[in-house]
Amino acid sequence: MPLQLIPPWAPNLHPMVVHFPIVLVILACGADIVLALGRRASGGASVAVGLYLLGAVAAAAAYVSGRIAADTVFIPGMAHGLVDDHGRWALAATLAVVLTAAARLAVHLRGRGAGRGVRLLFAAVGLVVVLLVQQTAERGARLVYEQGVGVIPGPVAPPPPAGDPAPAPR
Numbered sequence: 001m002p003l004q005l006i007p008p009w010a011p012n013l014h015p016m017v018v019h020f021p022i023v024l025v026i027l028a029c030g031a032d033i034v035l036a037l038g039r040r041a042s043g044g045a046s047v048a049v050g051l052y053l054l055g056a057v058a059a060a061a062a063y064v065s066g067r068i069a070a071d072t073v074f075i076p077g078m079a080h081g082l083v084d085d086h087g088r089w090a091l092a093a094t095l096a097v098v099l100t101a102a103a104r105l106a107v108h109l110r111g112r113g114a115g116r117g118v119r120l121l122f123a124a125v126g127l128v129v130v131l132l133v134q135q136t137a138e139r140g141a142r143l144v145y146e147q148g149v150g151v152i153p154g155p156v157a158p159p160p161p162a163g164d165p166a167p168a169p170r
Helices: 019-037 044-070 077-109 116-145
Strands: none
Touching: 019 044, 019 077, 019 116, 044 077, 044 116, 077 116
């Protein structure tokens, strides 16, 4: 029997991946805020860079798995616009996380500690990225909890005609 990576309760990979970028981006932004409030840059910069890099990978995985999920789950008619809106916010958030991670890494690799102004800038950028992630998550939650996307099973197959034998159970 082949190894199943997706458990039977999950409609696809997306619900298992999507929470990682949320947490990682919030933690990365928190690390940047702590650095910005400090008098000088410390080893915490490495933590922020690492969290943003992991967040970027997780955001890309969540975006790709979400695009795939949108093609594989039942979407009620009224939810199609919300799926498109969620996808646009997810793309913006993913790009923002990736660009922030790249900028954070570039400054870190310069080898010199970032000045207070740069630390404040990264904290402000991090808050904007968190806002983008929050708005994306809000729309995803609405899809699940208001529309039942990925939760409500699709239309049930009609019963066989009266004269036909019932299909064999699986």
